[in-house]
Amino acid sequence: MTTNLQKWRVPLSLLRRYDGVSAHNARRLLHDGPDTVEELLDRHVVKKEKHLDDEEEELLNRRRLTTTRREALCLYRDILRATRFFMWTDSRGVLWRDVLRENARKEFEEARFETDPEVVTRLLIGGHDAVQSALDKLAEKQRQQIQKERGRGGDQQ
Numbered sequence: 001m002t003t004n005l006q007k008w009r010v011p012l013s014l015l016r017r018y019d020g021v022s023a024h025n026a027r028r029l030l031h032d033g034p035d036t037v038e039e040l041l042d043r044h045v046v047k048k049e050k051h052l053d054d055e056e057e058e059l060l061n062r063r064r065l066t067t068t069r070r071e072a073l074c075l076y077r078d079i080l081r082a083t084r085f086f087m088w089t090d091s092r093g094v095l096w097r098d099v100l101r102e103n104a105r106k107e108f109e110e111a112r113f114e115t116d117p118e119v120v121t122r123l124l125i126g127g128h129d130a131v132q133s134a135l136d137k138l139a140e141k142q143r144q145q146i147q148k149e150r151g152r153g154g155d156q157q
Helices: 023-032 037-044 054-083 096-110 117-156
Strands: none
Touching: 054 096, 054 117
16 A cells, blocks of 8 residues: 555656755755755745846836926926015025025935935925915015005005
8 A cells, every 4th residue: 555655756867956956965865855944945945026127126216216306407497486576685685586595495404315215205395385485475474564564555545
């Protein structure tokens, strides 16, 4: 009577020598099996890994970089456009427009080689919020100034 294991045994003559494995070692490797459960699972469980070739990986990285660069340029242009409205001078006699542009340039240069996507995203969102907040405050101050001038103008008539 043959057992199930004997029925499935491969004759050692059919085994090829591979990487210096002798017939004796091949028999041991075939029948001893994996040393641990992890090895067994690694050998026999189908892994769902997405293997991207180098070209696809590089293309994805370029797209991410292009998107962040585009967003950074958009933010920088928004800052330059927003600074047009700051036409008064500071205590040194320098236009606020020039001070704001210089500070924006300095901050962009400091963050130029940042590679962490989370940090870059935080910087971009913070920059957009700062520009919007500054414009909102400027608009509110101008409204107050207009109201004040209208109030004085009405008193004079």
